[in-house]
Amino acid sequence: QVQLVQSGAEVKKPGASVKVSCRASGYTFTNYYIHWVRQAPGLGPEWVGIINPSVGGTSYAQKLQGRVTMTRDTSTTTAYMELSSLRSEDTAVYYCARGGAVGAAWGAGEHWGQGTLVTVSS
C-alpha cells in the first residue's frame, strides 16, 4: 500500500533553516508528483510547492520563492522540503502528498504523510 512517512517535529529559531523528509513506499517513486502543503495552527492548508521525482523539476508558491527548495533522492525514494530564513509565521504542520502521474496534470493529493510540526520560536 502507498505510504508516505515524514521526519519528526522540529523546533527552530528565527532565521534558521529546516529540512523535512518524506519517504515513499508502495509504488514507483519516480512515477508520481509530490506536493508539499503546510497548515498553520487554526488555519486552512496552504500549497507550498511540487516536485517531479523523475527529473527533479519543481514549482513553488510565489510567496515562498527564494526561501523554499524541494529535492529528492531516488535511491532512497525520499523527497525533501527545505525552508530557509524561518520566521514565526512559518510555524505550521508540513505535509507531503502524492499527486498525479508524472507527465500528466499535477493531480490532487490522494495519499498524505502524517505531517511534521515545525515550530519557529526564539
Next chain:
Amino acid sequence: EIVLTQSPGTLSLSPGERTTLSCRASQSVSSIYLAWYQQKPGQAPRLLIYGASNRATGIPDRFSGGGSGTDFTLTISRLEPEDSAVYYCHQYGRSGGTFGGGTKVEIK
C-alpha cells in the same frame, strides 16, 4: 495566483439532510485541476473529489462534485454524523496551487 473563496463559512445541519458547498475562483480553473478535501481535527486532509466531479477511491456516493469555470460545488446528500469536518477546495493548475478558506460542517 488564483484565489478560491468558499461559502458559507459554517453550516449546522441535521443527519439525513442534504447540503451544497460553494467554491468560487478569482479566474477560470480547468475542471481537471479542482479537488475537494475533508479534514477532521488532528488529521491530514482526505481527498474526496478530483477533476471537479470524480470521487476518490473509497468515497461514498453521497459525496458529489460539480461545476466549471469559476464556480464549483460539493454536494453531500444524506448527511451522517461522521461528515462533521472542514471541507476545502483546492486548485492545482500549472500556475501554482491554492486552497480555499474552508467550510465547517457541524452535524447537530
